[in-house]
Amino acid sequence: MEQLEQLIEGCIIGNRQSQNRLYAVLMPKMFGVCLRYSKTREEAEEILQEGFIRVFEYMHQYNFAGSFEGWVRKIMVNCALQKYRSKKQMHAVVNIDSTAVEPVSNEEILSRIGTKELLQMVQQLSPAYRMVFNLYVFEGMKHREIAEHLGISEGTSKSNLSDARAFLQRAVHKSIQSAKQNLNEV
């Protein structure tokens, strides 16, 4: 903890070595966050880069009150939001298969589907769905806050979340089915 504070203080005075070390400490987790908000790895790297530049730029505003990691994470999410807003958004038309999906326990899914595959599913969501899903599930935001951040109505936020969930559910189901088939073939 003391080491982190020293790094932060070093970053505040613009010490490049401290900045490098802090980056090395936080980078893997933050890149994981960025990956969830972007479609590709390159896009995630862009968000990570912009996010860390802001972290170093506004480091003096950190008051050591809350979790530093949480503060950095917030900046990363804001960068992702800004990137999302800066792009002209197209309303994606997603075909959601309404057929019922047989319930499978999370443990079973996780044993069959890897993290990477789940991440890819999130990345395959349309930007609007991905943003709403991420903000709701990972950041714990309410629909009102999401609507405010994305400049949409609360209803749209709810609808987007519902569609995103349905899409992911279908994707998970498909993935399990194909995994089962592979097992049977073997």
Add this chain to the structure above:
Amino acid sequence: MNKDLHNIDDLFRKALEENQELPSASVWDNIDKTLDKKKVVSISKKYNKLKWVAAVLLLFSLGMAMYTLHIRKQNRELVKQNREGKNILKQKPQNESSSGDSSMSNTANANVQVYVNGHNNNLQKQIQHADTEIANNKITTTENKALTNKKDAGEKEVVTNKNNNIISSSLSEGESNALLNRKKLTGKNTARVQMNIEAGTTDSLYPNDKTDKQFAVSYNKNNIDRTHAVDNSFHDIITDRQRNIETTSLSPELKNDLLLPIQNPAYQNNNKKSSGEMVFKKKPFSSNSKSIKIKSDSGSPVSATVFFSPDIVSTQVRDDHPRFREEERNAIERDERIKFSSTFGVLVNYNIGKSWKLESGLTYSSRKTDIQPKTIYARPDNDGNINYRFNCSAGYSYVTVKSPTPPASGDSINALASTNNLQYIGLPFYAKYIFIAGRFSILPGAGVSFNFLTKGQIETTIAPTSGSKIQSTDKIQGLKPMYLNGAAGVELQYNLNKTFSLSFEPAFRFAISSINKDASVKTNLNSFGLSTGIVLKL
């Protein structure tokens, strides 16, 4: 189903919450490079105030340098003219003496240059003390060889015919240096007058010729005896050869104060009667004299211009950390059209030398922008209350809409056609170079202007979902109290007469700093104005 949905949430949360991956090494390299650039930018921001001070000092130094050059140039001209005057004064007597002209009624020309700089000192006072001055070798006499009046036999008196009597009088600071042929006064009312006095062109400069007070100087050929006929007051020095003085436009101060050597007709008579006496008379200048030529290149270096300029304005808008989509540059710029923009004011010009002019004054500019109907959203204001935020290129304002339930963040409402109005008072500083071509003057120039905000307002009509339309006038927030712009243009002046000129100036004004600081966008105002005005030479 609902449970399944939550399972999906949990599934992904558990799987991806702590997910960690390594990005490529190029990310840190890019961060490193960007931080270096930002460091440079932050240093430049840090020294922003110093830059301003440096700019002001530079302008001041430039002004001082130009002023000093102007003064030096003026001094050089004065010295040159002094020399020329001296040469003329030296050469004339020599010519005259060599020609053997020794008569009392010598009508040889004498060009006398009189420079007047400053106070209109009453020369009478100077003259009242002149006897003292003369006693202190303040009179320099250029002898015109000998003027011998041989009417009275046995008496060999040479009466000095002072062709060029120069009184170098250093009476007091700022007073006359030369009373006779040269007069230089310095002081507040700087007026430089070159007066060419030519003898022999008129005979009636001093019609009221009275010989009440005399100053007689008797000369021997080799010895000069000066006798002061001190009769309470010594009036003037008379040269008998400068009987004819031509004047065309003598300034009042000169008419009142200037003492010139005059030819006293009575003196001639006296001289004929009693040889050996030369009479110096003080005569008032004839007010109706027409024979003294004054060339005056004086004129106040100050002039004032009243102008009006309709402007064509273009705005440069760029994002400054917008939080919401409606705060972005594209969304704001799309809806705005400049309706009307103009500038008018009064500028004071100060000529530095013949080629440069400094210009400053006060200007007032007004700019109206039409904003198309658009949807505005409720956002937390600076006090934490939720109000509808109206964004425009100038800044933003919060529109309070009375309704039974306060708006929630993200709620929207329609704003019908709106207008924003910006008004500034400007303090310009321009430097212009002067080209003169006949009655026309062309003045290319450049400078800066400090613009102080006097009014920033948005007028809008809100159309709520229920109820009647609401007119709302709100102050624009996020505007800087002052912004700076540069200007460059070419002024064309047409001289109507000595007092008035017409002025026309196409000028380009470009933003040096943006007009806003705490808004979601930064806006630079550039404009092209066609300024038309009247110049009054003071």
